Amino acid sequence: MSDRHAGINRLEDALRLPPHRATTVVMLTDSHSFLSRITLPDLTATKALGMRVAGRLQIGDTVALKGDLGAGKTTLARAILRTLTVAESVPSPTFTLVQTYETPRLAVRHYDLYRIENPRDIDELGLDEALEEGAVLIEWPEHAGSRLPGDALQIALTATGAQSRLADITGPARWAPVFTEGALVR
Numbered sequence: 001m002s003d004r005h006a007g008i009n010r011l012e013d014a015l016r017l018p019p020h021r022a023t024t025v026v027m028l029t030d031s032h033s034f035l036s037r038i039t040l041p042d043l044t045a046t047k048a049l050g051m052r053v054a055g056r057l058q059i060g061d062t063v064a065l066k067g068d069l070g071a072g073k074t075t076l077a078r079a080i081l082r083t084l085t086v087a088e089s090v091p092s093p094t095f096t097l098v099q100t101y102e103t104p105r106l107a108v109r110h111y112d113l114y115r116i117e118n119p120r121d122i123d124e125l126g127l128d129e130a131l132e133e134g135a136v137l138i139e140w141p142e143h144a145g146s147r148l149p150g151d152a153l154q155i156a157l158t159a160t161g162a163q164s165r166l167a168d169i170t171g172p173a174r175w176a177p178v179f180t181e182g183a184l185v186r
């Protein structure tokens, strides 16, 4: 967990909020970025998060999906792609490293960098071209090192139960409304 998300823990303590409640905490950490924590009680909530992200996804966007094996990164990526009306199967790119989808609004490439050991190997995966032509979803973005675009929307998933997940989200301020509209903000 990042220092900034440790800050959310302290904020919850200070406000005496039960941790992991189904609300969103949003703080503009500076004028350029935001921080949000969303509780996902079940799969439906994760799909709803995917719908929100898909609604704002544009050409040139990177969505970095962090979290341990089984946290729900592929499930969230699938929800984003389904919202963009991808009807074909959406396999995990664990072995192919990248899957490409055409959607009516934009092309999307879905990466899984788990097996990438050296960030230099990413140069062969066409990330720059992908961002010129569409948006990219990246699982295991830590393996991209400095090649991860600095303006990525970062969603870190943590399993808190069999069905429940915690989403810690940070990124450029333009994404903030996506996670605050219709949510309880304090």
Ligand SMILES: Nc1ncnc2c1ncn2[C@@H]1O[C@H](COP(=O)(O)OP(=O)(O)O)[C@@H](O)[C@H]1O
Residues within 6 Å of the ligand: 040, 041, 042, 043, 044, 046, 067, 068, 069, 070, 071, 072, 073, 074, 075, 076, 092, 139, 162, 163, 164, 165
């Ligand atoms: N709220 C939830 N959000 C995401 N996945 C969930 C949730 N509840 C249960 N799951 C299950 O957890 C598993 C997540 O797997 P997957 O998305 O492949 O994880 P990852 O890509 O992070 O390794 C799936 O079997 C999914 O059905």
Ligand SMILES: [Mg+2]
Residues within 6 Å of the ligand: 073, 074, 075, 092, 112, 139
């Ligand atoms: Mg996965």
